[in-house]
Amino acid sequence: MNQHDTDQFKVKAEPFYRVVAGEDELYEAAYARRMPVMLKGPTGCGKSRFVEYMAWKLGRPLITVACNEDMTASDLVGRFLLDKDGTKWQDGPLTMAARIGAICYLDEIVEARQDTTVVIHPITDHRRQLPLDKKGELVDAHPDFQLVISYNPGYQSLMKDLKQSTKQRFAALDFDYPEAAIEADIVAREAGVDGETAKKLVQIAHRTRNLKGHGLDEGISTRLLVYAGQMIAEGVDPVAACQMTLVTPLTDDPDMRQTLQAAVETFF
Ligand code: ADP
Numbered sequence: 001m002n003q004h005d006t007d008q009f010k011v012k013a014e015p016f017y018r019v020v021a022g023e024d025e026l027y028e029a030a031y032a033r034r035m036p037v038m039l040k041g042p043t044g045c046g047k048s049r050f051v052e053y054m055a056w057k058l059g060r061p062l063i064t065v066a067c068n069e070d071m072t073a074s075d076l077v078g079r080f081l082l083d084k085d086g087t088k089w090q091d092g093p094l095t096m097a098a099r100i101g102a103i104c105y106l107d108e109i110v111e112a113r114q115d116t117t118v119v120i121h122p123i124t125d126h127r128r129q130l131p132l133d134k135k136g137e138l139v140d141a142h143p144d145f146q147l148v149i150s151y152n153p154g155y156q157s158l159m160k161d162l163k164q165s166t167k168q169r170f171a172a173l174d175f176d177y178p179e180a181a182i183e184a185d186i187v188a189r190e191a192g193v194d195g196e197t198a199k200k201l202v203q204i205a206h207r208t209r210n211l212k213g214h215g216l217d218e219g220i221s222t223r224l225l226v227y228a229g230q231m232i233a234e235g236v237d238p239v240a241a242c243q244m245t246l247v248t249p250l251t252d253d254p255d256m257r258q259t260l261q262a263a264v265e266t267f268f
Contacts, residue, residue, distance in 0.1 A: 009061030041175030044221025101142030191229025
């Protein structure tokens, strides 16, 4: 038996997710075989929302971990803690997910160091086992457990990339900002703005996405468009709303800010 409260990890209400290209059915088929899945795509394009939606649809608990470069294997697997009665083992999120049969979502896995990443190897192949070396325990993954990771190919560099031996444990789905009409629908619905305003926001984003690699690391994401829409829905002047959510977060370069500001003023 495990001591974890599974209910707290259940996705309680249906998250709004607009299916773009049959990715829900592909994911379901992969889940049916408990295949590890990698979601590839730029930041803020719907990867996390998709996992939440699928966890809800499949009725599985979801445990999400935001990965970072300081993360150690113990942060995923668990560690001994000292308390008044001595030492006590505490499962990390990956171990917990393996025990309760959750979907474990490791967001931005590339951020983690490679010695951290390798802990997922034994649990992503036919063994489906997680060794807790420090505790001397081998955890068999619950039959419903699945591992999902996200990966932003834009950040990839020689220094920071997944090893082939890690990559080749996953089936992968490509994500990108959806086509204009769908993205406008998403923004209108998420932010509570009219279709016309949402369409303008998406057009601004398209201009910036063309600047990727020409002074911008990434274009404006769907997430930022939702923020812009939310500010406008709060009654903020659209130009000021866009400046705060689409221009200022994206770059510190004064010339680039001016270019973005001009794009905003073309539409509002
Ligand atoms: P990431 O790809 O970084 O995980 P998120 O899943 O957090 O991005 O998406 C950012 C925001 O964009 C979400 O909060 C949601 O408002 C919106 N979004 C993007 N794509 C979709 C979609 N297909 N359906 C519904 N909302 C979406």
